[in-house]
Amino acid sequence: MMRKGFYKICLGVLTCLLVSCIKNDFPLPTIVCAIEGFEVDGMTSVKIDAEARTVVAKVTDTLDVRDIRITRLEVSNQAKVVPDEKACIDFAHFPDTGFASADSLPVTANTRVNFENPVQFTLSLYQDYPWTITVERDINRIVKVKNMVGSPLIDEDNLQVVILVDSVSQPKLTNIEIETLQLGPSNAVIQPDPALVTDFTRPRIFQVTAFGETEEWTVSVRYPTGDEGNTTTLSAWAKRAYLEGETKTGQVSARYRLAATDESAAGDWESALSNEIEIREDGSFTVLFTHLKPETTYEYEVTVDNRTDEIRTFTTEAIVEIPNLSFDDWYKDGKSWYANIDLTEENYFWDSGNKGSNAVGEANPTSPETNDVVQGKAARLESKTVAGVFAAGSLYTGSFGKVEGLSGASLNFGRPYTGRPSALKGYYKYNSGTIDKAKAPYESLMGVKDTCHIYVALFTWDKPFPVNTNTGTFVDLTWNNESMVAFGELKQGETVRDYTAFTIPLTYRDLTTKPTYVLIVASASKYGDYFTGSTSSVLLLDECELVFE
Template identity: 45%
Template sequence: MRNMKRYIGVLLFLLVFFPSCEEKDNLIEEGYLYVSTTKDLDVITRSEADVEPVSVAICKAATGDTVKFFENYDKDLGAKGKVQLPVGLYHVKAGTKYAGKAAFDKPYYFGVDTIEVVKATMKEAEVVCTLANVKVTVKYSDLLKKFFTGYKVTVGNASGELIFDEEEVRAGYFTPSKLNVTLNLVNNDGTAYKIVKELPNVKAREHYRLNFSIGEEPDSPEAGGDFDITVDEETNDIECTLKIPVFEDDFGRNMPKIVTTPDGELNIKETNPANTQLSSAITSKNGLQLLALKLVSTYFNETEGLPAYIDLMKMDDNVRSRLSGLGISIPQLAEAAIETNLDFSGLLSKLPLKDGKKTSHSITVIARDKLGQQVEDTVLIEVRPNVAVETTVGVWSTFVYLSATAGTNENIAVYYKKQDDESWMMAPLTPSDIKETADGDYIFSVKIKDLIKNTAYSYKVIADRDEQEGSFQTGDEAQIPYSNFDSWYTKSKAQYVGTESNHLWDSGNEGGASFGFVPTTEETTDVIKGSAAKLASTYAVVKFAAGNLYTGDFVELYQTTQARLDFGIPYSCKPTALKGYYKYSPGTIDKGSYLNLNGTVDSCHIYIALCDWTKPFRVETGSQTFVDLSVDNKSIIAFGELKTNKKMEKYEQFRIDLEYRDKYRQPTYILVVASASKYGDYFTGSTSSVLLIDEFELLFDDPQDKIK
């Protein structure tokens, strides 16, 4: 059956001229072309042949212009279809869809014929679409399977590569050019190696049947081999048998060796300041048949214009000179050399960054001996900016956050200890904590807990070969004086929290007292403990005044009813929360026009902010200059607040967690504000709203979810 020529029809062209009344008036003489399609299946199976439809293009012979095109001949035209054409000479091209890439079970057929369309004449022409690919199939013998635990073949050329693994039975199709065949083997003892062969001068319609066998059962499982090729010229079937002489010691056992130092991956800084060396020592007992380099990166292939593959035993002086200029030292290599050394050290100081970001480069050394046994060794080189490890420490009283930037993500670790201790402790750090930046650096942050307040510690951060040491002092845990509201004094008819000599809390009392009212007063009856602060909103003279209390100072009245206040007092600790007790009785808003809130229930507001101000914040009610509490205000390091319009029959405890907007800056000021009317700054609220507060306290615990 193999030598029997099979057809699925014949491409026939019947050229007939049928004159009509309409055509008598047409100056262009025309004829008719009848088309049917077929394929020649000499080197394929029937199932493969039926996969792709045939397209037909009719082109002018003189210009090559396509005048008719049928993407699917059977569907679009059919065997009885006719094509009307002006008389003239045409090329009729027929073929299956062509992607140009190597593929399994995707043969490509093509045929062309030249036909002359003439008046009043019928001609018959035949175009046979023949296989335009090279066909490859692979078969492994049972004996080979017995002596090898792993085996697969890679076949490729300019059209691509296909891998025929142990179970692959499909045919592969390639463009007609030299085929490279690589047999990958794993012996029963676990030794892995390759045998590489070339099939030159392959042609379309040739079917290469690659058979891999060891011929006879051997005494030893070592292997290598060579192809025995037999050509059946009548059918273009080519039997290629690789008989692996596993009983010969040199095959499989004495393969070439490549020792690259250092091996695997190499991470260096720009200009290689550490003067890292890179070299490959190659040895081959059976002599070298091939020694080659694969250089893959934008720098190698685009900037320097080097080919991705360089045969070092056949390269010309120009390529040798270019490699030398890049710092790659290549010795003169003789055929069958048994050892040599390649030195890439000079290259490492020349590999550049790209736009200041890291670059990656791949160097593969390929060695093949005279028996066709091939080994490869690849080193990946990553070049990063000359960025030393840079660290930042955010300090609380019993824990710290340590953030670092490094030029690598290799061998990263963080250690710490009390300065008077000898042994280091490792901080918890997982791979997910390490993030790559847009600049190609790596940042990571670690939290070190269970520290002792007011204590000196040392730390060191290691990233690959870079190391940075430093120290930090854990913080204190200071309270705001008089925040239990038990101490009060009176001055000029106004009451104040604390003592006159240590004035840290203030309110609107100083401005109100001049008009005969004080909105914030000491509460001695309805308290949690000792005394409390009573903040009662009221209206006096011409302005609404909210009951309020804040850390800072009332500066002055101006323009009769406007006030200047200094918000905040110096403070350098980092608490995590403010807790205390409050009791609120809201009224209905009856004063002010801010946000058209009249008739709605008033609400109270308690908030705390840690800031890095250089001086207190000057509030001016006349110009409505108030502290911007939004996240856009970068001077606020941490913030927390409580707002409610709930009427309360008794005191309730509250906790306001501080959400740190920046872990690493230290505060210089603390601002705590309580107001019976949230919009009192805008002179809007209820004259019957009363807020009682007592026993404020700063906390220094460790709320995991509030420090971001």
């Protein structure tokens, strides 16, 4: 018995030794976590940068940023949320998960944070992802002086203001009349009283106090000397730049060249041509610099009303491509085809309605075409009936959500994107069938020819747009949608038997706003979202690309 017990002990020790020598070679999965939605009390705007992992929110200027309540903190992948303990008003009761609304939290939760300085929030799921959240007061600094010329120069970093007044209407600087001087929050106290300060033969100091803190601003008033320069703004794209300003005489010229580098001297000057300068009736103008190289620094010089500015520089943007616009790469996951090389986070850019159509059997209205192509493979978008429900062949940048109700679906429209292309081009073929499926409000289209629809739009979204075909929630593609930066579309209601080149020019709302999301949608049936179209319609797309010029 003793020997048998001894053997058992030895066997147990040996087993422990072997187990202790086993190495854990299974890596933890990489699941990137991000802040997808953020709101605080009194918020006026928010900017979420997933690449930089930053959130910048602005709030009403009368709020104390040292005690701000977070009302929404949505995070991806059910990540754990850990804020900076020192910044929390009550760290023990700050929720450790994201939340869509503060009203959904227990009454004991406390989401108040001191945002006097940027605050770090760590999102955790296998790995840690630090994010920085900044909350700033949305301060509207207003300076108005009688006989003022142009706009005042307000230097927020150095707390200085320079005001120009007309020397004829205001021949003396000893009797300046300040009409409005708001340099801090609208509830700030300013000393001395600006209405009582009239002598500006020298710069004057004003104390601006709000929330127990005081800033010291220096205000100067002087006459124009003729060397203030022209007020212009420049927006640099990938291969062009737009210079905007105002002129009194209509005399505008500009030139530009490659800036000098450590390896090369500056390039030759190139002048903007007359057809590249637009002068409007209101005195505003736009100068176009063309044939530029992406990610390159240039110098430019502008002359307005016979006044020439000093030489300035700008750097063009990078060309931002979209994965698999050639539609050569396809991946099958279960029953569903995807126009991606795989479904990893970096490659999952395109989706369709296949997942919803394949909920019952294998239908795939959108699939790879290998025979009838321009080159490689093409996208075949074929409208059909699936389980008695009309399903348009479609393709879009985004992701499929889930089936909603008996026949609807939720979709996440758009993918992050910061480029500013001038057009989308490619090749297409289209068989326009006769509409044999229709639902309200398009019953009147029964019996007419179907129409395919391809469009590209850029937006300033902070997350994908939640489309829901069941509730009729769709993206507003009119200019009433202030988040839309650019838009272009192609509609074809006739059969196109051979591959035909197409170009969709993009129209931009303005020349300065940069997008954050791109939405490209193609459908064999324009009203497919409303379950209206022809079961004979087929759209083939191949070798598409974005144009930068």
